[in-house]
Amino acid sequence: MSQDxxxxxxxxxxxVDGAPMREVPFETxxxxxxxxxxxxxPFPGQYPYTRGLFPAxxxxxxxxxxxxxxxxxxxxxxxxFKDILRNGGTGLSTAFDMPTLMGRDSDSSWSLGEVxxxxxxxxxxxxxxxxxxxxxxxxxxxxxxxxGPAAIVLxxxxxxxxxxxxPRAQLxxxxxxxxxxxxxxxxxxxxxxxxxxxxxxxxxxxxxxxxPRWHPVSISGYHIREAGSNAAQELAFTLANxxxxxxxxxxxxxxxxxxxxxxxxxxxxxxxxxxxxxxxRAARRIWARWMKERFGAxxxxxxxCRFHTQTAGVSLTAQQPENNIGRVAIQALAGVxxxxxxxxxxxxxxxxxxxxxKAARIALRxxxxxxxxxxxxxxxxxxxxxxxxxxxxDEMERRAEAVFAHLEDLGNGSILEGVxxxxxxxxxxxxxxxxxxxxxxxxxxxxxxxxxxxEFTDGNEEGQAxxxxxxxxxxxxxxxxxxxxxHDRDSAAVARTLGAVTAAAEDPSVNLMPPIIDAVESYAxxxxxxxxxxxxxxxYVEQAIV
Amino acid sequence: MPEEHKIxxxxxxxxxxxxxxxxxxxxxxxxxxxxxxxxxxLRQTTESIVSAAEQEDADAIGLSMxxxxxxxxxxxxxAALDDADLDIPLIIGGIVPDVDVPVLQAAGVAAxxxxxxxxxxxxxxxxxxxxxxxx
Numbered sequence: 001m002s003q004d005x006x007x008x009x010x011x012x013x014x015x016v017d018g019a020p021m022r023e024v025p026f027e028t029x030x031x032x033x034x035x036x037x038x039x040x041x042p043f044p045g046q047y048p049y050t051r052g053l054f055p056a057x058x059x060x061x062x063x064x065x066x067x068x069x070x071x072x073x074x075x076x077x078x079x080x081f082k083d084i085l086r087n088g089g090t091g092l093s094t095a096f097d098m099p100t101l102m103g104r105d106s107d108s109s110w111s112l113g114e115v116x117x118x119x120x121x122x123x124x125x126x127x128x129x130x131x132x133x134x135x136x137x138x139x140x141x142x143x144x145x146x147x148g149p150a151a152i153v154l155x156x157x158x159x160x161x162x163x164x165x166x167p168r169a170q171l172x173x174x175x176x177x178x179x180x181x182x183x184x185x186x187x188x189x190x191x192x193x194x195x196x197x198x199x200x201x202x203x204x205x206x207x208x209x210x211x212p213r214w215h216p217v218s219i220s221g222y223h224i225r226e227a228g229s230n231a232a233q234e235l236a237f238t239l240a241n242x243x244x245x246x247x248x249x250x251x252x253x254x255x256x257x258x259x260x261x262x263x264x265x266x267x268x269x270x271x272x273x274x275x276x277x278x279x280x281r282a283a284r285r286i287w288a289r290w291m292k293e294r295f296g297a298x299x300x301x302x303x304x305c306r307f308h309t310q311t312a313g314v315s316l317t318a319q320q321p322e323n324n325i326g327r328v329a330i331q332a333l334a335g336v337x338x339x340x341x342x343x344x345x346x347x348x349x350x351x352x353x354x355x356x357x358k359a360a361r362i363a364l365r366x367x368x369x370x371x372x373x374x375x376x377x378x379x380x381x382x383x384x385x386x387x388x389x390x391x392x393x394d395e396m397e398r399r400a401e402a403v404f405a406h407l408e409d410l411g412n413g414s415i416l417e418g419v420x421x422x423x424x425x426x427x428x429x430x431x432x433x434x435x436x437x438x439x440x441x442x443x444x445x446x447x448x449x450x451x452x453x454x455e456f457t458d459g460n461e462e463g464q465a466x467x468x469x470x471x472x473x474x475x476x477x478x479x480x481x482x483x484x485x486x487h488d489r490d491s492a493a494v495a496r497t498l499g500a501v502t503a504a505a506e507d508p509s510v511n512l513m514p515p516i517i518d519a520v521e522s523y524a525x526x527x528x529x530x531x532x533x534x535x536x537x538x539x540y541v542e543q544a545i546v
Numbered sequence: 547m548p549e550e551h552k553i554x555x556x557x558x559x560x561x562x563x564x565x566x567x568x569x570x571x572x573x574x575x576x577x578x579x580x581x582x583x584x585x586x587x588l589r590q591t592t593e594s595i596v597s598a599a600e601q602e603d604a605d606a607i608g609l610s611m612x613x614x615x616x617x618x619x620x621x622x623x624x625a626a627l628d629d630a631d632l633d634i635p636l637i638i639g640g641i642v643p644d645v646d647v648p649v650l651q652a653a654g655v656a657a658x659x660x661x662x663x664x665x666x667x668x669x670x671x672x673x674x675x676x677x678x679x680x681x
Contacts (some may be wrong), residue, residue, distance in 0.1 A: 098562045098613055110562055113618025187564030187588055228567045314567075318641075318661040351661055352643050353614065433570045440571045444665045453662045464644045470614065544587025546573035 009035045012043055015055040022059060026378055037380045044339070044380040048288035050281050050393065052339040053304050057380025058371075063335075064342035065367045066308065068093045068145065071354065072474045073481075074130035077120040081135060093143040094131070095119035096153075101188050103149040103530035106478040116474035118354070123482045123527075125520045128156040129163070137161045142173035143218075148190040150177040151199050152529050155516040158211075174215035174264060177203060180241040180419060181220050184428035185227035187542065190530060193420055195505075195537035199512060200245065201252045204259050206513040215262050217245055218308070224428075225268035226314045228436025231279045234268060235396055236403035237428060239286055240415055243404070246295050247416040256295050260302025269331040269338070270312040276331070277383055278392030280338025283307065286397055309335035310344040316351040319460045320452040324348035329366050336376050337383055343367055353467040426545055433546065482525070489523040497522045498532040505536035553676050556604040558586040558595050560611070560619050565640075569610035572639060572659075572668055579669040592626035599627075599634055605676045606656075611640040621653045635675035639663070 012035075027033045036059050037043060037051075044052030054060070071077065081092050096119040099111035105123045106115045115121050122128060132142075137160070146153050154175050158168045179196040182189040189196065200217060207216040221238030229237065242263065249259050267283065269276050287305035291297040311331040316324045325348045332345050345363040347355030355363070371377050383389040404415065410427070411418025422428050442448035449455045497519040504510045512533075519529050557573055559566060566588060573583045584602050586595065599607055607627075611619060620638055627634060635656035642650065642658050650658055656675040659668055 102562045104562065112561070112622070113615035114562055114613060117614050187566060226567070228571075352641060433567075433574075436567050437571055437574050440575070440665070450662075454664070467643050467645075472618070542588060544585050546570050546577075546583065546585045 004040065005035065005038060008037065008040060012037050012055060015043055015045060016060075019056060019060055021056065022061070024378075026059065028375060034378055036378075038382070039385040047292070047300065047303065049284040049304060051381035051384045053284065053306065053341075055380070057339070058336070058377035059380070062371050062377055063340055064091065065364060065371075066091055066093055066143065066342045066344055067360065067364060068095055068143075068310075068344050071095075071119065071470060072116045072121075073477060074120055074122065074127040075133075076116075076474075078131055078133050078135075081132075085135065085140065090139075091141045091143065092135075094145065096144075096146050097121045100153075100526065101146055101148065103152075103190050103526055105525050105527040106475065106482050108527060111475075113472075113475075115478050117470050121474070121478045122153065122156070123478070123525050124485050124523050125156050125159055126481070126485045126523065128153075128160045132157075132160055132164075136166070137164065138166045138170045140172075142171075144173065144175045147176055147179050147182050147186070148188050148196075149526055149530055150175050150179075151203055151512060151516055152520065152526055154203065155513060155520045158517055159521050168211050170213070171211055172213040174218050175203075176218045176220060176266070178217055178220045178241065178266075180244060180423070181223055181238070183423040183540070183542070184224060184237060184241075185229075185432060186223040189540050191534065191537040192540045193423055195533075196540075197244075197248050198508060199533075201248050201254075202512045204245075204249050205252065205254060206511055207262070208254065208258055215264050216259070218264050218266050219245065220266040222266050222268045222310055224432065225270065225312065228432045228439070230435045230439075231270065231272065231275050232396055232399035233403070233431055233435060235279050235283055235286075236400035238265065238267070239283065239290070239400060240404055240407050240419055242287065243290060243294070243415040244419040246291070247414060250295065251416075256291070256297045257299040257302045260291060260295075260297050261299060264341075265305055265307035267307050267309050267335075267340075268312050269309050269335040269340075271315050271327055271331060273330060273334050274389060274392055275396075276334040277338045277389055278396045280307070280309075280335070280340065281381075281384075281389070281393040282396035282400065284339070285393070286400055306341050308342045308344070309338070309340040311335070311346045313346050313350060316346060316348070317450065317452050318351040318464075319457065320462070321348050321351060321465065323452055324351070325362060325366065328363060329370070332367055332370050333374070333376060336370055337381075339381065349465065349467060352464065354470070356466060356468045426543065429542075429545065485523055486525070493522040494519075494524045494528070498524055498528055501529055501532040502535055505533045552580065552582050553605045553672065554582045554584065554602060555606045555608055555672060556584045556586060556595065556599050556602055557608045557610070558590040558598070559588045560590050560592065560595065560609050560623060561613075561615060562589065563611060563613040563615065564588055565610070565612035568612070568640060569608070572608065572610070575665045575668050576672060579665075581669070581672060592623050595623065596626050596630045596632060599632060600630070604634055605679075606635045606637060606672055608637045608639060608672070611638060611642070614641070616640070616642055617646060617649060620650050620655055624654045633679065635679045637671060637675055639668075 045055035098114040207214040219242040221234040225234040288303040291303040347359035347363045349359045407418030410421040500515040504515045639659040657671040
């Protein structure tokens with residue numbers, strides 16, 4: 001064993017080739033020196049990456065502790081951003097309010113009561129100017145969590161950067177832009193699936209040629225899981241959506257090695273510890289195999305499933321909320337042992353409201369405890385080789401492959417067509433609702449124990465702690481701001497650029513991004529641009545099935 | 547109300563909020579308990595809900611809210627029911643902090659079901675609200 005381990009470690013050292021490591025002692029609390037990786041077979045960093053994407057694991061660099069934030073007006077969020085940057089952060093993560101996510105302006109009747117509540121409100125380029133005011137966009141990376149109107153928000157980001165003298169080619173960041181999971185889970189769609197997919201492939205193409213540092217899609221299982229799926233369904237549906245984007249982009253003549261390098265993923269980490277770890281390991285292996293064998297990728301970077309992880313919001317209980325700190329810690333550790341590239345930890349009070357500052361700090365501290373106190377970051381894939389974890393990894397893969405086979409069947413050999421068909425025939429929403437109901441019945445019957453909910457309920461009578469409240473002044477302020485912008489702009493230019501967006505929507509051979517950038521620069525509103533495309537694309541209404 | 551009357555409940559998501567896991571689970575819980583459920587789906591307006599409640603001769607309306615809009619949307623729904631002269635109990639489910647419960651009750655909401663409410667509590671809330679409205 002020890003001879004084998006010596007050989008494995010020596011081969012690993014050759015693989016990392018003198019790359020710099022973090023300056024921490026690589027030993028246990030008792031002073032036992034430890035190697036970077038244990039076992040046999042492919043290392044972390046070797047195809048198919050079951051054990052991780054990089055040979056050094058977290059020895060050279062910890063995961064990115066990326067916490068998601070956004071509230072109120074653009075100016076409020078701008079202050080929070082500057083605070084993050086002053087404290088050494090280099091990444092900004094933007095949460096938008098519900099009307100923005102749905103492509104509605106703050107003065108729409110649909111927006112009543114929702115403006116600035118769950119994120120920042122963006123109606124026009126003027127809000128984007130406030131949001132990123134006095135921030136050097138060539139030096140930060142920005143993550144924007146938006147899907148339906150993603151093209152418009154990306155156009156606003158490009159416009160605001162170029163107004164500040166930063167060329168689009170220098171912009172680094174990610175836009176979620178994963179429209180397929182919206183029909184399956186999160187339900188923030190605007191247009192039907194096929195025109196929406198055209199917008200996504202236009203964005204992939206546009207960023208390929210003009211924004212080489214931008215990640216145009218973050219393929220997200222998080223929302224699928226939150227909507228009620230189990231771990232295997234989250235894995236299967238997410239990777240199937242990924243295959244669908246790859247098929248669509250290849251069909252548009254794009255190079256899998258080019259765009260494949262810039263796709264990334266976003267998973268949930270729930271409480272069933274070993275199942276989650278198996279899921280993360282299986283995700284890397286499946287993605288690598290399909291990208292190489294099915295889609296012909298030859299660049300290793302295009303085979304790598306890079307992912308962000310967030311702990312499971314849906315697992316947080318309103319009962320005895322402090323218990324959630326324990327849940328989040330376990331879920332965070334699963335994400336780390338699963339090899340995530342970045343992590344958001346939920347705050348214990350989030351079953352009831354947006355987090356208070358103290359709760360958000362505890363959530364970040366939980367990651368820091370995992371990183372610096374547990375030793376989990378010293379060894380790459382420490383659970384690799386465990387009979388149970390390896391079996392679970394294989395089992396997750398088997399279950400996902402069964403779903404892929406079903407979708408291929410639905411799509412006559414095409415995963416893309418299979419995903420469209422599964423959206424049309426209610427397969428995804430049905431599977432997700434069934435799993436959610438099964439879970440609820442198990443909890444109701446007492447077969448599954450949720451601490452503080454159906455067992456160990458002493459303490460539930462305590463009153464709720466302080467919760468963050470967002471006042472409704474934001475809504476009034478934002479509506480007035482929009483009125484001023486509309487009054488001051490050149491309405492002829494707005495009409496002309498919106499007409500060009502509609503014309504581009506009518507012609508599939510034209511990329512939508514340039515006319516959308518022109519429209520945002522004329523201070524056309526988010527909703528006006530959404531409507532300019534809606535004339536051509538139509539809207540999507542989900543069948544109400546329970 | 548005669549014993550054999552089957553309770554009919556209109557369930558809907560009012561406004562932009564797309565979180566529909568809870569309301570779908572509630573729909574199945576109510577059906578399993580012998581209550582007739584008419585689920586309108588996402589992105590409903592107060593008008594569409596009033597009109598469905600009238601057409602379906604509903605005994606109660608259940609709305610699910612997860613985006614902190616309940617203090618605006620629940621009173622708006624009550625006002626729409628008043629305008630239409632519909633005396634049907636309104637039940638709100640979802641994320642409602644304790645401090646908001648009396649506010650919603652004062653606005654006329656018949657029952658509020660928070661996160662983790664067990665199935666029997668959900669069913670009882672509907673039956674009690676309908677029974678109270680009938681007296």
